[in-house]
Amino acid sequence: MKSLTAVIKRPDPVSLSFLAVTFMTGVAVALQVPTLSLFLAEEVQVRPFLVGLFYTVNALVGILISQWLGHRSDSKGDRKTLILRCCAAGMALSLLFAWNRNYWLLVSLGVLLASLAATASPQLFALAREHADRQQKRADMFSSVMRAQFSLAWVIGPPMAFALAIGYGFEVMYLASALAYLICGLVVWRWLPSLPLPMRDEAAPKVSSWRDPSVRALFIASTLMWTCNSMYLINMPLYITRELGLDEKLAGILMGTAAALEIPFMLLAGYYTRRFGKRPMMLVAVLAGVGFYIGLVTLSSQQALIALQLFNAIFIGIIAGIGMSYFQDLMPGRAGVATTLFANSIRTGSILAGAIAGIVAELWSFHGVFMVALTLAMLALAACWRVPNV
Known part of the structure; x- marks a missing residue:
């Protein structure tokens, strides 16, 4: 496949940084998600209803915040800065879960930080699409390679999460997640491009997505x-x-x-x-x-x-x-x-x-x-x- 071969043969720092950040954000998430119910039940010691409530609140708040940030990023500017802030939120989330066992703080501040951290992935793919368009590269192929990195992280992440949680405790597992977010932030800061907003036809009618x-x-x-x-x-x-x-x-x-x-x-x-x-x-x-x-x-x-x-x-x-x-x-x-x-x-x-x-x-x-x-x-x-x- 010539397109995939081109990606592999002619790597550049920006493309490699997109792949690296995608993989590391995937690892950070894959360290947290598979063991979350176990963490809430055994470490926080809450009943099953509150475990289910956490998942529901997390999903609903995540939808609202990510949609708001998605609209804002398309109208206000620099995705790179937003991704950096999302990585910082991911670090804060990991540290909160490492050292806090109060359920109501986790379901409020923790869910807010988790929703902000989760926005890093869609914004990363959006920035990659805009970068590929400016470089006149095949966005479909590059997006697929990026998505494969995320899947690869999920092959590696869950076994690592259970090994760390069972062998060393949840604190070590969440600190490993914080380290992954820190590495992501450093790569984003050093290598990802800061792109201006793409030109839009102001005369075109603004139609709601729905x-x-x-x-x-x-x-x-x-x-x-x-x-x-x-x-x-x-x-x-x-x-x-x-x-x-x-x-x-x-x-x-x-x-x-x-x-x-x-x-x-x-x-x-x-x-x-x-x-x-x-x-x-x-x-x-x-x-x-x-x-x-x-x-x-x-x-x-x-x-x-x-x-x-x-x-x-x-x-x-x-x-x-x-x-x-x-x-x-x-x-x-x-x-x-x-x-x-x-x-x-x-x-x-x-x-x-x-x-x-x-x-x-x-x-x-x-x-x-x-x-x-x-x-x-x-x-x-x-x-x-x-x-x-x-």
Whole structure:
């Protein structure tokens, strides 16, 4: 693949810094998120309701703050400064969790800092898109390579998080996260470009993102796809142990297999998008998702579940690889809002998935959750069909 080869053969400090910051922010987040419920239950010692409340408040506040900062970054200026402030918020968040055990401080100040820190990733991708456009480079391919770095961080981060938390304690784990944010801030300060706002046509009518039918359809499709994925991640460990009676270690094998396969499909999506366009690639992704959930509701052997991860990797790899740039192409001159919309579709999907998976599993079965996910995947296919090709 010539485009990927070009990225590898001709590295420059700016491109390498984008990849490094993406990887390190991914590591910082992957150190915190997998062990959060364990931290709240064992270290802060709160009951399950308050654990769930923390996740809900964190998701809702994250959506509001990231959307506000996305609009502000597109109208007020320098993303580099905003990313630096987000890295500083990430450091403060990590130190707060390392040394504080008061739940109400964590669910207030902690959630605020977490929402600010989480904005670093969409702003980083927005800045990378603007830099690629100015350099007349292929934004799709570079965005896919960046997203692959984030996925690689999630292959490494969770095992490291549990090893640090179990072996040395949560304080050491959160201090490691703070160190990751510090490294990110230093790389951002030293190497990332500070770009002026892109020129916008002031005569063009200012249309709300939600009023644009193409953006609205893509947001609905993306939200439905991420809802399916989150429902699978929530439901799968309980399904294979309680309903199928399989070894609980299989859950880790399935997640690891999918994560490993996602990375090459992200890169392939970035490469083939130039030839076919984004809508055909997204339709391939959703069709793979439909096939994956059909397999989940009809097959139950360990070998079949492992084989199905190929379809799951195509589904998530393509969405994660080009979904963000699809929003950016539909919203020229508003990279911050576009990238934040994609990130918020993931957050919204997580909120919906938690509610749907819990209710369906309790009233019906864990198998029934996958039936609902299959229905949502089909609805996502219909919504994706309405988005124009770019």
